[in-house]
Amino acid sequence: MKKRLIELIIEKAFKYSEEPVFKLVSGRMSNYYFNCKAVTLHPEGMYLIGNLIFELIKDLNVKGIGGLTLGADPVAYAVSYTSYLKDKPIETFVVRKSAKSHGTMQWIEGNIKEGDRVVIIDDVITTGKSTIEAINRAKEAGLNIVKVISLIDRQEGGRENIEALGYKVDALILRDEVMELYR
Numbered sequence: 001m002k003k004r005l006i007e008l009i010i011e012k013a014f015k016y017s018e019e020p021v022f023k024l025v026s027g028r029m030s031n032y033y034f035n036c037k038a039v040t041l042h043p044e045g046m047y048l049i050g051n052l053i054f055e056l057i058k059d060l061n062v063k064g065i066g067g068l069t070l071g072a073d074p075v076a077y078a079v080s081y082t083s084y085l086k087d088k089p090i091e092t093f094v095v096r097k098s099a100k101s102h103g104t105m106q107w108i109e110g111n112i113k114e115g116d117r118v119v120i121i122d123d124v125i126t127t128g129k130s131t132i133e134a135i136n137r138a139k140e141a142g143l144n145i146v147k148v149i150s151l152i153d154r155q156e157g158g159r160e161n162i163e164a165l166g167y168k169v170d171a172l173i174l175r176d177e178v179m180e181l182y183r
Contacts, residue, residue, distance in 0.1 A: 005039075005048040006173055006181050009152070012038040012045075014178060026127055032175075034152050036123040040074035049075055050082030052172055053121070053149060058088055060146055063116035066093035066108075068134040071123035075151055079121070093118070095134045107137045114142030125150040125171065128158030135167065152178070 093110030153171035
């Protein structure tokens with residue numbers, strides 16, 4: 001499943017150039033780019049991601065999985081759906097980029113509450129900034145973060161930045177694994 005997911009990422013989500021032509025969220029230029037939505041929104045991609053991540057967390061006794069919208073959303077949906085099919089339901093939650101401006105004005109949406117054990121998910125970790133933002137919002141809501149998972153780790157310091165906060169980070173796929181198959 002992992003090998004097929006890497007193939008799908010190369011086919012649909014990965015761009016490479018000898019020159020750094022891709023502008024990242026940080027503003028930095030890079031010679032490669034991952035547009036994971038092309039895989040996380042794809043039926044086979046959802047199937048593979050849901051199963052691979054579910055296998056990583058099925059024994060952690062977590063109530064929810066989620067992260068910063070929009071990158072984390074389809075990943076969390078795939079895992080939640082898979083968890084239900086495997087009789088170990090895990091709720092999805094969404095961390096907003098800004099608080100809801102009406103009603104309850106929440107940062108986090110979903111059926112989770114203070115004290116619940118959760119997994120923070122992200123599609124790609126570069127510097128770790130968006131993952132750390134999700135972690136901070138989850139902590140403010142009183143959630144107990146037991147693991148952080150990224151679909152892809154670009155291996156550019158993000159994992160180390162998150163682990164410096166005391167959270168273990170697992171990545172389904174490393175940039176080096178994609179580059180090895182790509183070449």
